[in-house]
Amino acid sequence: MPAGRLRSTVAIERQVKVSDGYGGYIVTWTQISTVPAQIVPVRSSGRGIDGVSGGGIVSMPHVEVHMRHSDDLADLLANATGYRLRNPETNEIYGVNAAQDFAGRRAMITVTATKGEPT
Numbered sequence: 001m002p003a004g005r006l007r008s009t010v011a012i013e014r015q016v017k018v019s020d021g022y023g024g025y026i027v028t029w030t031q032i033s034t035v036p037a038q039i040v041p042v043r044s045s046g047r048g049i050d051g052v053s054g055g056g057i058v059s060m061p062h063v064e065v066h067m068r069h070s071d072d073l074a075d076l077l078a079n080a081t082g083y084r085l086r087n088p089e090t091n092e093i094y095g096v097n098a099a100q101d102f103a104g105r106r107a108m109i110t111v112t113a114t115k116g117e118p119t
Helices: 071-078
Strands: 008-019 025-042 051-053 056-058 062-068 083-086 093-100 108-115
Touching: 008 071, 025 071, 062 093, 071 093, 071 108, 083 108
Parallel strands: none
Antiparallel strands: 008 025, 008 083, 025 062, 051 056, 062 108, 083 093, 093 108
């Protein structure tokens, strides 16, 4: 992918659970990298039914985020759970569903994500 298509910036954040001192924990986020990216909206599955919220059916906005491969993203590729992407320009949050190197050449990573906080 040409570098000119990477017009957005995303901060890649990892979930960290910190003890609250009462047997529970507090979720915080640690930024592990900020990279140029292309954020592409993806159409719904066709039915518009992607989840249930508050007893009603809702359509969840999905995106694909394309970014260059980097060694500090190896854990994201191995296990995408516990990660989110944040667009520093708009402060939009995307919960990561999966991350893949489709070509297998360690050149580009495609992250599929859902707009909003990860669940």
